[in-house]
Amino acid sequence: MSSDFYNTSILPFAGIIIKLCRAYTNSQEDFEDYYQEVCLQIWRSKENFRGDSEWSTWVYRISLNVCLTLLKKKKNNNQHFVSDSLPAEEIEETENNHAFSDEPLNLLYDAIRKLSEIDRAVIMLYLEEKSYQKIADIIGTNANNIGVRVNRIKVKLKKALDG
Amino acid sequence: MDKSIENIWKEGFLKSDALIAPKLNNLYTRKSIHIIDKFKRMFKINLIAIVAFSFIFLIVSFLVGIPIMGIIFFVTLTVLVIINKRLLNGLERLDKGVNCYEYLKAFNQWIKMQVSVNRRMSTFLYPIIFVSMILGFWFKDAKGLPLGERLVHKILLSFPDIYLIFGIPLIGFVIVVFILVLLAFFGGRIYQWDLNLIYGRVFKKLEELMADIESLNN
Numbered sequence: 001m002s003s004d005f006y007n008t009s010i011l012p013f014a015g016i017i018i019k020l021c022r023a024y025t026n027s028q029e030d031f032e033d034y035y036q037e038v039c040l041q042i043w044r045s046k047e048n049f050r051g052d053s054e055w056s057t058w059v060y061r062i063s064l065n066v067c068l069t070l071l072k073k074k075k076n077n078n079q080h081f082v083s084d085s086l087p088a089e090e091i092e093e094t095e096n097n098h099a100f101s102d103e104p105l106n107l108l109y110d111a112i113r114k115l116s117e118i119d120r121a122v123i124m125l126y127l128e129e130k131s132y133q134k135i136a137d138i139i140g141t142n143a144n145n146i147g148v149r150v151n152r153i154k155v156k157l158k159k160a161l162d163g
Numbered sequence: 164m165d166k167s168i169e170n171i172w173k174e175g176f177l178k179s180d181a182l183i184a185p186k187l188n189n190l191y192t193r194k195s196i197h198i199i200d201k202f203k204r205m206f207k208i209n210l211i212a213i214v215a216f217s218f219i220f221l222i223v224s225f226l227v228g229i230p231i232m233g234i235i236f237f238v239t240l241t242v243l244v245i246i247n248k249r250l251l252n253g254l255e256r257l258d259k260g261v262n263c264y265e266y267l268k269a270f271n272q273w274i275k276m277q278v279s280v281n282r283r284m285s286t287f288l289y290p291i292i293f294v295s296m297i298l299g300f301w302f303k304d305a306k307g308l309p310l311g312e313r314l315v316h317k318i319l320l321s322f323p324d325i326y327l328i329f330g331i332p333l334i335g336f337v338i339v340v341f342i343l344v345l346l347a348f349f350g351g352r353i354y355q356w357d358l359n360l361i362y363g364r365v366f367k368k369l370e371e372l373m374a375d376i377e378s379l380n381n
Contacts, residue, residue, distance in 0.1 A: 015176070015182050018182050018183075018184060019182075104174075104175060108172065154168060157168050158168065
């Protein structure tokens with residue numbers, strides 16, 4: 001991967017890649033693996049980008065697909081890997097080197113990690129201020145569904161943060 | 164919690180440590196180790212499978228009355244396993260202290276050497292296996308006579324003027340020699356096909372990884 005490609009085509013979107021990868025991992029080591037794999041896959045798939053959508057949508061889509069694939073692989077390899085139903089105390093055990101310095105953000109991430117895989121993707125894109133239509137394009141559904149889903153997720157997160 | 168999740172999100176990521184991208188090179192080191200470890204595992208399993216098969220076949224060959232075939236099979240495959248085990252020991256000696264590209268290159272060279280040794284052996288291996296099959300069935304007991312001799316007697320009854328060489332019909336001899344030459348000629352290719360069938364995906368990944376790293380270095 002040339003550094004030019006990384007600087008011009010990936011780095012501007014590194015923020016969302018980092019945020020997504022963090023939502024699907026529970027340790028710094030996994031996070032780094034996921035981030036690097038996403039970058040590699042974006043670079044490898046660049047020839048397939050036909051310009052039907054924006055480059056950013058393409059990047060989000062690849063990032064999400066890679067995260068979901070790696071998560072599935074990891075789940076298959078290790079039954080104890082964090083899943084939607086993993087107890088909170090188990091998440092905390094693995095998170096010591098994976099935390100932000102901002103405590104409310106850590107709590108929010110903990111709550112996000114307890115969501116289902118797709119809900120995680122939806123809320124991450126919503127928090128990145130993507131329109132419902134764009135989220136729908138990335139996830140592969142329609143905008144109405146996304147609106148309803150975002151509201152449900154927000155209620156869940158609020159409950160988790162307050163509780 | 165008073166703040167909305169939108170505000171927690173925005174404010175949290177204003178801090179400088181929140182969005183630090185990891186370095187990219189580590190991935191290749193992990194991937195190379197993973198690929199090479201996978202190959203080693205597959206290679207070991209393959210050798211164990213050959214040993215197990217040759218043992219089982221040796222026993223079965225005695226039970227069904229073709230011990231010559233079983234013994235030749237066993238000896239040939241044992242030699243094959245010993246040589247490949249020695250090659251595998253060479254793989255274990257590769258210097259893991261070098262960077263991942265150098266490690267992959269060393270592994271690639273080892274693969275080439277391993278393939279070349281096995282290709283040469285295949286020139287003999289497949290003909291030997293074929294000969295073992297012929298001898299095995301030739302000397303199989305068939306009502307007090309070796310099966311081969313019984314077959315020759317039957318042929319002689321139908322074609323009494325057939326030309327024999329060492330007690331074998333010339334035509335049969337020619338066919339066997341022709342098949343042996345073919346097997347010796349195509350042995351290397353059969354091995355290559357077999358190799359790609361088992362390790363093809365690993366080799367492809369290895370090539371992709373090396374191309375990625377070369378591209379990264381450029």
